[in-house]
Amino acid sequence: MSVEVIGNGFIAWHARRYLTADARATVLASGVSSTSTVGEEHFRREADLVRDTARRCREHGRLLVYLSSAATALYGRRGVGREDTRLVPITPYGRHKLAMEELVAASGAAWLTLRLTNITGPRQNPAQLLPSLVRQIRTGAVTVHRGARRDVVDVRHFITVLERLLGAGVHGRIINVASGVASPIEEIIDGIEARLGRRVNRNILDVPVEAVRISNRCMRTLVPEAEEFGFGARYLDRLLDRYVGPESPDSTTATAVEAGTGTP
Template sequence: MKTLVVGGAGYIGSHMTRLLLDQGHEVRVLDDLSTGHRGAIPAELLIEGSLLDPAALDQALETSQADVVIHFAAKSIIPESLSNPQLYYQTNLSGTMQVLEAMRRHRCSRLIFSSTAAVYGTPEVVPIDESAPTRPISPYGRTKLFMEQMIADYAAAYGLRTTSLRYFNAAGAHASGLIGEAHEPETHLIPNILRSMAQGDFTLQLFGTEHPTADGTCVRDYIHVQDLVSAHLRAAEHLANLPAGHSDVFNLGLGHGYSVLEVLEAAQAVVGREIPRQIRPARAGDPPTLIANPGRANQILGWHCVHSDLDTILRSAWRWHQGPGFTST
């Protein structure tokens, strides 16, 4: 395949880029490096530019001659979306429309979209399957749901073939230890735990201990980033055999959840020491439990998790945190 990875210098996008290269596909990356890292991908693949810029998208699609666009670029921090929704509606919704319009101009018909379990809000039933009600409780989740709907409408009207992949909690790092999760600010549990252990002078903030879960902390379904990107490759290959106008949605997760305290205890076992912690109030927009039912992806895409046990996730991430890392410039 000839592939354009939008947001391909970010955490998940850089792992996607590495997998595509390893599988022998042609790849170009469009990224504005606002949250991505130049050092995470080979320099010759990068086209620096924003998905809000039609000229940058045109350049990326002309250069890549893409058969498939894999779209990761979005704002994704729930608390920030509550305090600054304008940024999320502009970047996520307007940016996705620009991607779709550029695909139309360049007659590129396949799109894989990076969505989220946040579209479900607080679920009534867990594990969650794709038929569950979509009731997002944050502007971030709402923008992702609207993006899914926009993509499906474009597929039906303009003959695209699209798949939206609803992630649960991406975690872990590449087996090489050369790329991993590096956000600033970092809001995800596992990298915050491991960063604090690597730095040795950090108190971990735990948000909420009175949720309706076994130990009072949030429960999440963690999926190794290498399993996650393998699902994108399966989805892209699957779309090649489907008719114009087709759109679909799949959950991506392990199907089993771990609480915040369970993750913390497992991380302390991997690293071999305890970490200071401070209990804080629960954050707005955090459902108590999110666990995927990945059955449709298993059956239709032939995709299964092979790296997503918690120990493997933590050991791969710890290897990354102990390495040299990279900077965004």
């Protein structure tokens, strides 16, 4: 029994290619992916898609897997972002994602909502975090949002988490998919520069300090294999080695920037 994947972007591509779970499930990997989105038309299109997909899942007895966001826009800038946290989203994007989660839970379909941090890997949209930074650094200047922090997760680990959750029949839950470490954006840029062998001009933009840490405790409890992912202080380094190092066949410089298309 194959898993249905809706979407044409980075995560949808990996899910179609690598998911092997024998599950009657539909993964909704399409919709608003940019945290800066404010246009009501974009939000309306995703809402229509979510309603239609939820209706079909309800009618055909399929599990709806909704890919939401663990962004600051949803969780806020401070504290620990846990799935049971009372949310007060701070942007239109965050309010929209929370509304979509509520729509999914009230739809009458079996459901599972995954709140994703910054998933990265081959074939990624060039506008997303890692390929965007790589592209800027290769051109000689990078914009630094001083005060920003980002939790980055390898797409291979996301696929493993999704595979195990589907295999275990987990449903009716909201689960963060996160490394649990929010790295300062300056640290990420330092790592990319080191791997590309260059230092570039930094255009500094001050933004409100982000100190929120996304909890991955629930994910690690439900997916014991996550203990083997190497989350912790060295996780970012290993991820950058794989996706930014020029010798790597999975290098962001070769796959995510030059060949990556689509969303989310």
